Amino acid sequence: MAEPILEVRGLVKHYPLTTGVLFKKQVGSVKAVDGVDFTLHRGETLGIVGESGCGKSTVARMLVNLEKPTAGVIRYKGEDITQLTGKALKAVRRNIQMVFQDPYTSLNPRMTVGDIIGEPYEIHPEVAPKGDRGRRVQELLEVVGLNPEYINRYPHQFSGGQRQRIGIARGLALRPEIIVADEPVSALDVSVQAQVINLMERLQNEFDLSYIFIAHDLSIVRHISDRVGVMYLGRIMEIGTDEEIYDHPTHPYTQALLSAVPVPDPEAREHRERIILAGDVPSPTNIPSGCRFRTRCFKARERCALEVPALAVPAEFRLTTGPAAHDSACLFAEEKQVVPPEETR
Amino acid sequence: MLLDVRDLHVEFRTRDGIAKAVNGVTYSVDAGETLAVLGESGSGKSVTAQAVMGILDMPPGRITGGEVLFQGRDLLKLKEEERRKVRGAEMAMIFQDALSALNPVLTVGDQLGEMFVVHRGMSKKDARARAVELMDRVRIPGAKERVRQYPHQFSGGMRQRIMIAMALALEPALIIADEPTTALDVTVQAQVMELLAELRRELNMGLILITHDLGVVADVADRIAVMYAGRIVESSPVHDIYKAPAHPYTRGLLDSIPRLDQKGQELYAIKGLPPSLLNIPPGCAFHPRCPMARDVCRTDVPPLYEVSEERGSACHFWRECLHG
Numbered sequence: 001m002a003e004p005i006l007e008v009r010g011l012v013k014h015y016p017l018t019t020g021v022l023f024k025k026q027v028g029s030v031k032a033v034d035g036v037d038f039t040l041h042r043g044e045t046l047g048i049v050g051e052s053g054c055g056k057s058t059v060a061r062m063l064v065n066l067e068k069p070t071a072g073v074i075r076y077k078g079e080d081i082t083q084l085t086g087k088a089l090k091a092v093r094r095n096i097q098m099v100f101q102d103p104y105t106s107l108n109p110r111m112t113v114g115d116i117i118g119e120p121y122e123i124h125p126e127v128a129p130k131g132d133r134g135r136r137v138q139e140l141l142e143v144v145g146l147n148p149e150y151i152n153r154y155p156h157q158f159s160g161g162q163r164q165r166i167g168i169a170r171g172l173a174l175r176p177e178i179i180v181a182d183e184p185v186s187a188l189d190v191s192v193q194a195q196v197i198n199l200m201e202r203l204q205n206e207f208d209l210s211y212i213f214i215a216h217d218l219s220i221v222r223h224i225s226d227r228v229g230v231m232y233l234g235r236i237m238e239i240g241t242d243e244e245i246y247d248h249p250t251h252p253y254t255q256a257l258l259s260a261v262p263v264p265d266p267e268a269r270e271h272r273e274r275i276i277l278a279g280d281v282p283s284p285t286n287i288p289s290g291c292r293f294r295t296r297c298f299k300a301r302e303r304c305a306l307e308v309p310a311l312a313v314p315a316e317f318r319l320t321t322g323p324a325a326h327d328s329a330c331l332f333a334e335e336k337q338v339v340p341p342e343e344t345r
Numbered sequence: 346m347l348l349d350v351r352d353l354h355v356e357f358r359t360r361d362g363i364a365k366a367v368n369g370v371t372y373s374v375d376a377g378e379t380l381a382v383l384g385e386s387g388s389g390k391s392v393t394a395q396a397v398m399g400i401l402d403m404p405p406g407r408i409t410g411g412e413v414l415f416q417g418r419d420l421l422k423l424k425e426e427e428r429r430k431v432r433g434a435e436m437a438m439i440f441q442d443a444l445s446a447l448n449p450v451l452t453v454g455d456q457l458g459e460m461f462v463v464h465r466g467m468s469k470k471d472a473r474a475r476a477v478e479l480m481d482r483v484r485i486p487g488a489k490e491r492v493r494q495y496p497h498q499f500s501g502g503m504r505q506r507i508m509i510a511m512a513l514a515l516e517p518a519l520i521i522a523d524e525p526t527t528a529l530d531v532t533v534q535a536q537v538m539e540l541l542a543e544l545r546r547e548l549n550m551g552l553i554l555i556t557h558d559l560g561v562v563a564d565v566a567d568r569i570a571v572m573y574a575g576r577i578v579e580s581s582p583v584h585d586i587y588k589a590p591a592h593p594y595t596r597g598l599l600d601s602i603p604r605l606d607q608k609g610q611e612l613y614a615i616k617g618l619p620p621s622l623l624n625i626p627p628g629c630a631f632h633p634r635c636p637m638a639r640d641v642c643r644t645d646v647p648p649l650y651e652v653s654e655e656r657g658s659a660c661h662f663w664r665e666c667l668h669g
Contacts, residue, residue, distance in 0.1 A: 051530035159618050189385040190557060194601035194614040201611065216530065219560075223603030223612065246605065260535035261605050262560030266583045269564050276539060277532045280500040339606045 002042040005210050006063070006096075006178060011036040011072035013058050017285065031284050032058040034234035036072070037311065040178065045204065045211040047225030047242075049218055049257070053281055055234040056214045060182045063212060064098045065089065076178075094124050097176040101183035103163030107155040113166055114151035117141070120173040127174050140169040143206075145199060161192035165199065172203065180212045185220065197224060218261050222246050230254045233292045234284060236311055240326030248323040250314060250333040253293050259338040273338065291331065299332050307331060346414075347551045348397070348436075348519055349373045353411035355389070355396050355575075357622075358404060364622040366392040368575040369411070371649070374551040376518065379542075381554045381562040381583070383598075384572035387619055390555045393572075394521045397553075398438050399428045416518070434464050437512035439541075441524040443504035447496040453480075453507050454492035460514040479510040483540060502533035506540065513544060519551040526561065538565055559602055563587060568655075571595050574620050574630035577649065581656040591658035591667045593635050629660070637662055 013033040018024040033055040040046050050056045061067040063074060065081070073080045081092045097120075100106035107116055117137045121128045128136045138148035144165040155163055164184060171179050184200070185193045201224065204211060215221050221228055222242050229239040230253065238251040249255050256275040263272070277296045282288055288295050294304040314333035317325040324335040355367035367389040374380045384390040395401040397413050399420065413420040415436065420428065440446040448456055457479055458472030467475070473492065480488035483506040496504055505525060512520050522541065526534040542565050545552050556562060562569055562583065570580040571594065579592040590596040600613035617634040620626055626633055632642040641661055649657040652667065660666055 051532065161618065189619070190559070190598055191385060191601055191615040192618070194603075194612040195616075197603070198612055198614055218531070219603045219605045222605060256532060258605065260531045262534075262538075262558065262564045263605055264559040264563045264587060264599065264602060266563040266587055274535065274539075276535050280502055280533065281530075 002044065004039045005042045005077060006040040006212075007073075007075040007078075008036060008038050008059075008063075009073050009075070011059065011062060011074065012070045013055070013062060013067060014070045028285050031234050031287055033062070033069075034284075034287065036231075036234070036236055038229055038236060038239060040210055040212060042177075042210055043204075043208055044226040045213050045224055047221035047228040048212065048214045048231060049216060049221050049228060050231035051216060051257075051281060053233075053284065054231040055284075056231050057182050059231075060098065060180045060212065060214050063178075063180050064096050065093055066098075090124070094127070094174045095176045096178045096180065097171040097174060099164075099167050099171045099179060099181040099184045102187050103160055103167055104187070106167055107163055109155055112152050112154055113137075113141070113158075116155070116166060117169045117173055120170065124174055136173070137169075140172060143172065143203070144169045145195075159192075160188050161196060164188060164196050168196075168199065168203070172207065175207070176209070178210045178212070180214070182214045183216070184213075186215060186217065193220070200224065218246075218258060230257065233281060233287060235292065235329065236327075237293065237330070238326070238328040239311070240328075241323075244323045244326040246339055247337065248326075248335050249338065250317070250324055250326070250328040250335050251330045252297050252299050252332075254328075255336050255338050256296075256298070263339075275338070291329070299334075301332070303331055346373050347376045347378075347416065348553075349412075349414040350393070350397060351412045351414065353393060353396060353413065354409040355392050355401065355406060356409055357406050359623070362623045365625060366406075366575055366622055367396065368625070370572070370575070370577055372570050372577060372580065374519065374553055376551050377545070377549045378568065379545065379552040379554060379566045381556060381566035381569045382572060383556060383559065383562055383569055385557055385619055387574075387622060388572040389575035389622075390572050391523055392575075394438070394523055394553065394555055398436065398521060399432055400438070430464075433460060433517070434515045435517050436519040436521065437515070437517045439505075439508050439512045439520065439522040439525045441527050443501070443508045443528075444496060446508060447504065449496055452493050452495055453499070457492075457507070457511055457514060460511065464515055475514075479514055480507070482513070482544075483507070483510045485510075500533075501529055502537060505529060505533075505537050509537070509541060509544070513548070516548055517550065519553070520545070521553045521555070523555045524557070525554070527556070527558070534561075541565075559598060571598075574625050575622065576630065576659060577657075578631065578659045579657065580649070581652075585656060589667050591652045591656060591663045592660045593637050593662075593666050594631050596666060597634075597636075637665065 014029040014031050016026045017028045019027050048056050062069050069082050074082050114137050118133045121133050141148045146165055185196050213224055225242055227241050228245045229236045232253050238254045256277045259275040279296055290305040290307055291309050294300040309329045309331045311327050311329040313325050314328055350372050353370045357364040370393050382390045454476045457476035461467040461472040461475050477488045477492050485506055526537050566583045569583050570577050573594050579595045597615040615634055628643045629647050632638040647659045647661045649659045650663055652658050
């Protein structure tokens, strides 16, 4: 495996809840992210999946420094970037760029495409001298598969898929090493999704990019990721290679999540086991004791309320080398195949 | 036949011209059957449903042709008053976004009970009791207490259950569900789809499921109608279409979705974009994006060819598509 480029350890983001107008008093906190660890290696794609409210977008925003973590470290090439300020921060930010979910609201409607993609150069003029910017922007448009002559058009003149390409071009403008993509295709139609995913894969090879790819769609994440982390209520429950997570999941939440995904194969519906979870995700202001998944878990026992399971290779797999031996935060981890094996089509 | 939509045409007058949203849609649903209408945004799948329900905004919308036969009657010929009696009582709709479909200033009990007060002339008290029953039926825990709560006090999945309860209230013969689970998380989506399928079986209702998700279709539908640019391009029993699509658009869609059980190579991508409804290409609307397009496709609109007794494809070269 290539060297680590980004290491996240014990990342926490709590938002205080206050009452009172004049004399604010903290009455609790929303624990959006509550202790997340992962490592991103050079040139790889780490997928992060989870349901809404699990904290995956907050993680993304902390990685690009749009939010300050409450605790924890984010090391970029060994250096903790959460404490950086001024010039040093600016230099790091250049190398970690973001692609946003909604191509309709993440582009300024009053700016031309050329201005949108070229704006990063205003902040980092060292990357492209002034006279050179028009040419650079046109190059970027070409790279993402748009006509370079569109440089003076406005976002509303483009379709959703084209806008997402503009967002990607902007993310690439500063030649970053890491791109954090937060649900980059979920607002797009199926036929356009595939175009954008293929584009992202091509760009990764071309520019040697490392991706953090955040999505709720498990099929897309499997398609694009080398490794996958599954988040629930502010924590990673299970993390491993795509094969380990999808074909050999050991955490009951991952198993339930995978079994709930509709598979486009009507033959599968008869002989597929569904794990239907009861209830809804608890509020992040009031996280269950012990294992945070226990309130919805079909395997929960008394011990789960008392002990917080660590994200590590579970004891029963520690001596084995198979694909089940990967990090899983469950006291009763057990391998279970929930995605039916590839059928022949 | 419970519902028989024949050659329906709908257009919208816009500032930029006339948008032809639905251009001759024909489909039918039997009692106890689930028909999935699949299409991307702008394919006309929701507009067709709105025309069937009679909730199309007119103007700017206009039904310019066709029939909507429901239990033998043409709904398009009914007066608005008569139409209103059908809507809710005999056919009901479930919307995508439950939060905006529910009234935020009324309790869910009032909104559920309203169905019985208006359509059945019940007293408020009886209606409230029926509302509690309905909430039990869609498995909302603590129905008795929660009937007094407002929509914002419910989670997304629970709100969608309330929508389902409302649609079921008068035990209609037909339910139209427009992207009922798109706004929900997968684990909750599974709960809601299962509930819907179970209730459909129990009450022997016809269900039209409008969706863009080929996975959901495979899970619950009996038959499928694929829409593109306001027309049905393929209709088929659900098993056949996944094995061998008879239209290049269907084939493209199936090939372009990443799969849970496979680590993919490069995805197949349908080139280009769906057409503007203001300016639908002549001939087959899909021809500018079609890998199989030939001269005839640019000039002649393909009819829905009969592929088999139960299948139709609007492609001049459906045989090639089916076997290649």
